[in-house]
Amino acid sequence: xxxxxxxxxxxxxxxGDERESWRACQVVHxxxxxxVVDRLRAFGDAVDLxxxxxxxxxxxxxxxxxxxxxxxxSAPWALVTGGVHGxxxxxxxxxxxxxxxxxxxxxxxxxxLVVPCVSPWGYExxxxxxxxxxxxxxxxxxxxxxxxxxxxxxxxxxxxGDFILHIDLHETTDSDESEFRPxxxxxxxxxxxxxxxxxxxxxxxxxxxxQPDFQAAIVSxxxxxxxxxxxxxxxxxxxxxxxxPGVINYPFADLGLCAGITSAxxxxxxxxxxxxxxxTPEICVAAQLxxxxxxxxxxxxxxxxxxxxx
Numbered sequence: 001x002x003x004x005x006x007x008x009x010x011x012x013x014x015x016g017d018e019r020e021s022w023r024a025c026q027v028v029h030x031x032x033x034x035x036v037v038d039r040l041r042a043f044g045d046a047v048d049l050x051x052x053x054x055x056x057x058x059x060x061x062x063x064x065x066x067x068x069x070x071x072x073x074s075a076p077w078a079l080v081t082g083g084v085h086g087x088x089x090x091x092x093x094x095x096x097x098x099x100x101x102x103x104x105x106x107x108x109x110x111x112x113l114v115v116p117c118v119s120p121w122g123y124e125x126x127x128x129x130x131x132x133x134x135x136x137x138x139x140x141x142x143x144x145x146x147x148x149x150x151x152x153x154x155x156x157x158x159x160x161g162d163f164i165l166h167i168d169l170h171e172t173t174d175s176d177e178s179e180f181r182p183x184x185x186x187x188x189x190x191x192x193x194x195x196x197x198x199x200x201x202x203x204x205x206x207x208x209x210x211q212p213d214f215q216a217a218i219v220s221x222x223x224x225x226x227x228x229x230x231x232x233x234x235x236x237x238x239x240x241x242x243x244x245p246g247v248i249n250y251p252f253a254d255l256g257l258c259a260g261i262t263s264a265x266x267x268x269x270x271x272x273x274x275x276x277x278x279x280t281p282e283i284c285v286a287a288q289l290x291x292x293x294x295x296x297x298x299x300x301x302x303x304x305x306x307x308x309x310x
Contacts (some may be wrong), residue, residue: 005186013189019133032120040065046103053151055121057131062120064151069102069112076164080114080292084137084258086122090272091169094288109300119148128180133187141256156261163264167295169288174275198237200229201287204269207249214266214298219246221294225287226279266299
């Protein structure tokens with residue numbers, strides 16, 4: 001099914017002027033300063049708040065922050081990222097919840113690096129892309145065109161300590177089909193074919209390192225919070241084969257996905273479904289927190305039996 005997007009000419013990729021027209025249509029709906037930065041600063045000395053850059057579109061308005069929580073300098077590190085796609089709200093608030101929980105009930109077996117909002121401009125305008133109409137979560141590569149992705153990659157390159165875990169918090173929304181995939185097709189001069197949105201939570205593992213037991217542990221924990229997405233009639237979720245209940249795999253490195261930026265053994269992308277009538281924003285955040293908790297516990301259990309080596 002073809003659908004014409006209001007910007008551009010069918011069959012022709014966007015020019016720079018058309019990207020500017022798209023950007024001019026974006027409207028600020030919420031405040032990164034109030035929702036994220038003020039909450040991070042409120043933790044005070046309980047965390048190590050690191051400014052790792054700022055967005056060139058407005059450096060004063062969009063500083064980039066990470067939080068470090070060190071419990072044992074000799075312990076491995078876990079990375080939690082949210083807001084790679086700024087419109088995926090529970091990814092941002094789920095990451096903030098991870099920090100809050102770590103401050104109240106710190107673990108003793110792993111250090112945490114949490115980046116709650118990788119794409120603050122996208123967060124404010126509730127959009128998947130950055131100001132240049134670029135998808136940050138296809139840009140985690142040396143030649144990527146996303147300032148957001150490049151800044152995070154520099155943070156990881158400069159980080160001291162080995163990562164054992166990376167969980168990247170995302171959502172799959174109804175607006176993926178109503179807005180963002182049609183926009184991507186128009187931007188790239190391609191026809192749009194209507195897809196389907198999975199009804200429920202699922203994870204995306206790395207096809208080069210799927211770790212099925214790790215994925216299953218996360219899905220099992222989240223199933224106590226919200227429903228798990230079933231496979232469609234073709235045995236797939238968003239066009240990828242379901243390898244086990246609630247799990248699909250993508251080639252992280254080949255696609256330039258955020259979840260592939262470390263050499264961690266245990267990696268996943270969570271996908272919460274916020275548009276279900278069965279969930280609330282609070283349930284979505286709780287699902288993200290449950291996913292991180294389950295991932296951390298799986299790694300701790302694996303470490304206890306000496307099963308974290310490659």
